[in-house]
Amino acid sequence: xxxxxxxxxxxxIGILIVVxxxxxxxxxxxxxxxxxxxxxxxxxxxxxxxxxxWENFTAAWNSGPFLxxxxxxxxxxxxxxxxxxxxxxxxxxAFARYQFKGxxxxxxxxxxxxxxxxxxxxxxxxxxxxxxxxxxxxWALILPFASSAFGIFLLRQSFKQVPEELLEAARLDGASExxxxxxxxxxxxxxxxxxxxxxxxITHWNDYFWPLVMTTSDxxxxxxxxxxxxxxxxxxxxxxxxxxxxxxxxxxxxxxFFFAQRQIIRAFVYxxxx
Amino acid sequence: MTWNKIRPYLMxxxxxxxxxxxxxxxxxxxxxxxxxxWNFVSPEKNFVGTANFxxxxxxxxxxxVMQNTFVYTALTVSLTIIIALILAVWLNKSGTIYGFVxxxxxxxxIISLVSISMLWMWLMDTDYGLLNWFLNLFxxxxxxxxTDPSTSLLSLAIVAIWKGxxxxxxxxxxxxxxxxxxxxxxxxxxxxxxxxxxxKLTLPMLSPTLFFxxxxxxxxxxxxxxxxxxxxxxxxINSTNTFVYYIYEYGFRFFKIGYASAAGVILxxxxxxxxxMYFRLxxxxxxxx
Amino acid sequence: MAEIILKxxxxxxxxxxxxxxxxxTIRDGSFTVLVGPSGCGKSTTLRMIAGLEQQSSGDIWxxxxxxxxxxxxxxxxxxxxxxxALYPTMTVRGNIEFGLKNKKVPKKxxxxxxxxxxxxxxxTDYLDKKPxxxxxxxxxxxxxxxxxxxxPKVFILDEPLSNLDAKLRSQMxxxxxxxxxxxxxxxxxVTHDQVEAMSMxxxxxxxxxxxxQQMGSPMNVYHExxxxxxAEFIGTPAMNIFEYNKVKDHLSNLSxxxxxxxFRPEHALLALTEKEKDAGYLKLASEIITMETLGxxxxxxxxxxxxxxxxxxxxxxxxxxxELLVSIPYEKLYFFDQEGxxxxxxxxxxxxxxxxxxx
Numbered sequence: 001x002x003x004x005x006x007x008x009x010x011x012x013i014g015i016l017i018v019v020x021x022x023x024x025x026x027x028x029x030x031x032x033x034x035x036x037x038x039x040x041x042x043x044x045x046x047x048x049x050x051x052x053x054w055e056n057f058t059a060a061w062n063s064g065p066f067l068x069x070x071x072x073x074x075x076x077x078x079x080x081x082x083x084x085x086x087x088x089x090x091x092x093x094a095f096a097r098y099q100f101k102g103x104x105x106x107x108x109x110x111x112x113x114x115x116x117x118x119x120x121x122x123x124x125x126x127x128x129x130x131x132x133x134x135x136x137x138x139w140a141l142i143l144p145f146a147s148s149a150f151g152i153f154l155l156r157q158s159f160k161q162v163p164e165e166l167l168e169a170a171r172l173d174g175a176s177e178x179x180x181x182x183x184x185x186x187x188x189x190x191x192x193x194x195x196x197x198x199x200x201x202i203t204h205w206n207d208y209f210w211p212l213v214m215t216t217s218d219x220x221x222x223x224x225x226x227x228x229x230x231x232x233x234x235x236x237x238x239x240x241x242x243x244x245x246x247x248x249x250x251x252x253x254x255x256x257f258f259f260a261q262r263q264i265i266r267a268f269v270y271x272x273x274x
Numbered sequence: 275m276t277w278n279k280i281r282p283y284l285m286x287x288x289x290x291x292x293x294x295x296x297x298x299x300x301x302x303x304x305x306x307x308x309x310x311x312w313n314f315v316s317p318e319k320n321f322v323g324t325a326n327f328x329x330x331x332x333x334x335x336x337x338x339v340m341q342n343t344f345v346y347t348a349l350t351v352s353l354t355i356i357i358a359l360i361l362a363v364w365l366n367k368s369g370t371i372y373g374f375v376x377x378x379x380x381x382x383x384i385i386s387l388v389s390i391s392m393l394w395m396w397l398m399d400t401d402y403g404l405l406n407w408f409l410n411l412f413x414x415x416x417x418x419x420x421t422d423p424s425t426s427l428l429s430l431a432i433v434a435i436w437k438g439x440x441x442x443x444x445x446x447x448x449x450x451x452x453x454x455x456x457x458x459x460x461x462x463x464x465x466x467x468x469x470x471x472x473x474k475l476t477l478p479m480l481s482p483t484l485f486f487x488x489x490x491x492x493x494x495x496x497x498x499x500x501x502x503x504x505x506x507x508x509x510x511i512n513s514t515n516t517f518v519y520y521i522y523e524y525g526f527r528f529f530k531i532g533y534a535s536a537a538g539v540i541l542x543x544x545x546x547x548x549x550x551m552y553f554r555l556x557x558x559x560x561x562x563x
Numbered sequence: 564m565a566e567i568i569l570k571x572x573x574x575x576x577x578x579x580x581x582x583x584x585x586x587x588t589i590r591d592g593s594f595t596v597l598v599g600p601s602g603c604g605k606s607t608t609l610r611m612i613a614g615l616e617q618q619s620s621g622d623i624w625x626x627x628x629x630x631x632x633x634x635x636x637x638x639x640x641x642x643x644x645x646x647x648a649l650y651p652t653m654t655v656r657g658n659i660e661f662g663l664k665n666k667k668v669p670k671k672x673x674x675x676x677x678x679x680x681x682x683x684x685x686x687t688d689y690l691d692k693k694p695x696x697x698x699x700x701x702x703x704x705x706x707x708x709x710x711x712x713x714x715p716k717v718f719i720l721d722e723p724l725s726n727l728d729a730k731l732r733s734q735m736x737x738x739x740x741x742x743x744x745x746x747x748x749x750x751x752x753v754t755h756d757q758v759e760a761m762s763m764x765x766x767x768x769x770x771x772x773x774x775x776q777q778m779g780s781p782m783n784v785y786h787e788x789x790x791x792x793x794a795e796f797i798g799t800p801a802m803n804i805f806e807y808n809k810v811k812d813h814l815s816n817l818s819x820x821x822x823x824x825x826f827r828p829e830h831a832l833l834a835l836t837e838k839e840k841d842a843g844y845l846k847l848a849s850e851i852i853t854m855e856t857l858g859x860x861x862x863x864x865x866x867x868x869x870x871x872x873x874x875x876x877x878x879x880x881x882x883x884x885x886e887l888l889v890s891i892p893y894e895k896l897y898f899f900d901q902e903g904x905x906x907x908x909x910x911x912x913x914x915x916x917x918x919x920x921x922x
Contacts, residue, residue, distance in 0.1 A: 014364070015371065015375055018361070018365075018375060018378075018379065019374075019375055019378050019379075021436075022378050022379045022381065022382060022436070022439075022440070023378050023381070025393050025394070025397060025436075026381070026393075028393070028396075028397065028404060029389075029393050029396075032396065040402060041402060042402070043401060043402050043407065044407050044410075045402060045404060045407055086288070087288040087289045087292065088289060090284075090285035090286070090288070090289075091285055091286045091288070091289040091290075093285060094281075094282040094283075094285035094286045095286065098281070098282040098285075100279070100282040100283065102283075103282075106286055106290055109290065109293060109294075109298065110289070110290075110293060112297075112298070113293040113297045113298070115545070115546075115549045116297050116301065117493070117497050117545070119497040119499055119518045120301075120497070120538060120541060120542055120545065121296070121297060121300040121301060121304065121538075122522075123304065123307075123521060123525045123531070123534055123535060123538060124299075124300035124301070124303040124304045124307065124535070125296055125300045126525070127303070127307075127314075127531070128295075128299075128300065128303070143292070143295075143296065144292070144296040144297075146288075146292045147288060147289040147292035147293065149293065152289060163646065163648065165644045165645075165646055165648035166648045166650065166651075168610075168613075168615045168635070168642070168644070168648065169642065169644060169648040169649075169650075169709075170650070170661070171614075171615065171634065171635040171636055172613060172614075172615075172635045172636060172638075172640060172641065172642050172662075173636065173661050173662035173665055173709075173713075174636030174637070174662055174665035174666055175636065175661070175665050176636075177281065179665065183650075183661070184650055184652070187652035187653075188651060188652055190652075202384050205386070206384075206385070206386035206387065206388075207386075208386065208387055208388045208500050208503075208504075209499055209500060209503075212503070213522070213526070224386050224388040227386075227388050227389070227392070228388050228392075228504055231392070231504070237395075239396050239399075239402075242392055242396070243392075243393075243396065246388070246389040246392055246393065249386055249388065249389050250385055250386070250389050253384055253385060253386070254381070254385075257377075257381060257384055261377050264384060265376075265377070265380055265444060268380075268383060268384065268441060269441070269444050269445060269448060
């Protein structure tokens with residue numbers, strides 16, 4: 001390893017450049033969100049706003065029913081999370097621990113699902129929801145994601161690693177299968193569950209595509225759609241308002257990321273090491 | 275003992291129901307629709323066989339969409355992987371600073387594509403954007419990033435690369451860390467120089483990771499939608515219209531359901547080929563361990 | 564407390580029959596050891612008693628209840644596993660408490676029980692620790708405490724000492740024996756180690772290939788093995804067994820059914836030369852191959868017309884000897900038939916006449 005002073009200097013400058021490329025756009029977003037309209041229309045750009053225009057945030061928030069969007073986003077992400085936990089835990093346990101006819105077939109079905117992106121099937125699913133009269137409802141946003149093939153896959157791996165004797169000991173202790181899942185399997189798989197939970201929540205919090213396809217009215221729309229709509233204000237794009245609106249979407253995630261960086265990175269990198 | 279026999283089925287049934295209803299059945303329905311002519315409103319679906327497919331591939335717009343998708347994918351995947359590999363080799367060190375850098379380059383991955391698209395629209399603004407200010411700083415002329423057909427697709431690729439590099443770098447780092455140290459020690463004892471070690475040892479050992487990221491990258495790039503929908507709406511002059519956006523427009527704007535489904539089936543076939551390829555080679559193991 | 568009866572128990576895994584028509588009665592309050600080589604079906608038998616494995620046919624009775632259809636948790640059995648199987652996410656207290664909670668024992672009662680048990684096994688200071696903070700011996704104690712606290716009718720132990728080091732193992736061995744005396748509960752213990760079986764059990768069942776070879780007290784199976792398998796399996800070094808044909812010259816006139824002859828290594832007498840023509844011994848002139856002096860005893864490996872055999876001797880070793888005379892009293896000889904079954908109708912008198920006839 002080279003430890004000469006010029007090398008260290010070069011390395012340091014390189015790191016600075018890399019970090020700027022990835023962090024600076026966010027800094028720019030924050031800076032813009034506090035600017036006045038005039039300050040976004042000068043060139044060369046002003047680095048920092050003369051004074052902090054907090055009213056940009058209220059302007060963004062009041063430009064549409066943002067409280068509804070926000071509530072919908074929270075409700076949809078949390079509902080999906082809860083339903084996913086309810087469906088993937090028993091399924092992963094069955095796949096990991098029971099021998100039954102069709103075991104392989106159903107697991108293959110799950111794996112196929114893992115490979116199908118939402119972008120591929122939105123049209124037939126849309127038609128289906130339309131036939132059921134569930135278009136433009138929160139059902140259409142939640143139900144398709146009520147289970148997760150990826151979650152089952154992850155959890156099955158971790159359930160498989162639990163030694164069989166532990167389950168036998170619990171059975172001898174008079175525990176029912178549900179109790180075994182609740183008191184033994186879930187505590188052991190807690191890190192994986194947290195990892196998956198973060199992954200799922202962030203994914204659905206951020207999702208733009210599915211609500212765009214499935215909803216048409218403000219009562220059912222979520223935050224990303226509301227933010228995207230900010231573009232359509234009359235009289236050209238108001239960047240300072242837009243950036244302020246995006247801060248509402250980004251800040252919660254960045255705060256979570258700040259506190260749980262390691263788990264989140266693991267959550268997303270997991271998808272890469274499956 | 276019948277309860278014990280039923281229980282596993284009971285446990286998997288909610289998940290299987292969701293998968294069948296929202297993934298497996300829609301795929302079948304889409305294949306069915308692709309062979310029909312239907313405008314969503316009329317009660318009748320007319321069977322037209324493969325007409326949708328033949329019309330589709332002979333249509334200039336669709337050919338353009340295919341081209342755009344391929345160019346976009348090739349640009350995004352190759353550049354992301356090359357840059358990520360360089361960053362991974364460089365940043366694969368322990369220490370707080372490197373941990374922070376890894377976190378920083380990863381952060382775009384967890385931000386909503388809506389925000390990323392808008393942020394980059396702002397950065398790429400022709401008149402007041404930061405990117406053009408930066409170019410001017412070096413005496414270069416301003417670029418109409420998103421408003422000129424010759425640069426729009428590249429601009430979208432830049433956004434995708436910026437977003438994807440962190441994820442790819444971290445996976446490469448994980449791959450690098452799984453290479454046993456003693457191999458390098460053996461190479462060092464043999465007096466192999468650094469570049470040779472990288473080409474002859476590191477790269478082959480990384481080949482499963484490299485392959486995985488390539489396939490995942492291709493599959494993801496083929497589905498690009500959000501950035502297009504927000505930043506360019508397929509324009510200017512169809513220059514950024516890609517697969518999923520095309521399906522979306524035909525389905526929801528022009529209500530040519532059969533047509534959109536046929537395009538969907540083509541996308542399904544392409545994605546399936548790459549997925550099967552991935553599993554095939556995974557089974558054969560790209561590299562001995 | 565209860566006796567366990569296995570009636571015509573068989574267990575098949577796919578096509579393979581691992582337990583064949585087993586009929587065993589495990590006495591109430593006994594310390595019964597199931598011992599045998601790996602794959603003999605001892606663990607499967609144990610797991611069927613516990614209800615962790617369903618028998619293919621036959622009935623299992625615990626006390627006066629047929630438990631065929633009872634799930635493991637309802638059989639009133641406690642089990643100690645080879646790897647302890649402690650719940651890793653629960654504290655020691657949580658581990659001990661889990662079974663009680665499932666039985667819906669009220670909190671106050673649980674606390675009294677836990678205090679009692681943890682004092683007996685010496686875990687009082689560790690109640691709030693997780694298993695991964697404990698040593699191997701302590702984990703073993705938690706496993707025992709978890710089993711004891713349920714006050715089960717039957718204790719089942721599946722090679723519980725095999726993960727401990729030698730010193731701890733012998734300590735735990737005597738602790739288990741004391742524990743059994745104190746509780747008076749039926750213990751069923753599985754091991755592949757015949758020394759453990761001999762030293763701990765008051766009843767030993769020797770299994771091979773899914774069938775019981777012999778069952779009885781340690782002394783009984785040692786001195787009166789029913790067949791070659793038992794004879795060779797119990798005791799170290801193993802019983803010396805050779806074909807009758809090879810020693811026919813010394814032991815003529817035996818029944819035609821006798822095919823094998825055996826004797827225990829410690830029952831042979833050693834001498835440098837034949838002192839007197841005393842009758843009543845099988846005498847074999849042997850060549851010494853190796854000699855292991857262990858202090859109190861010496862183990863010789865010798866070769867003679869019957870083959871290679873081990874002799875255990877308690878007299879001072881014959882340092883420079885190359886050859887020895889091995890004499891085995893007739894009454895210490897064991898005879899077996901073609902199938903390896905003990906052939907008992909050879910009396911000493913018969914042998915005397917055989918000798919007389921030979922001379």
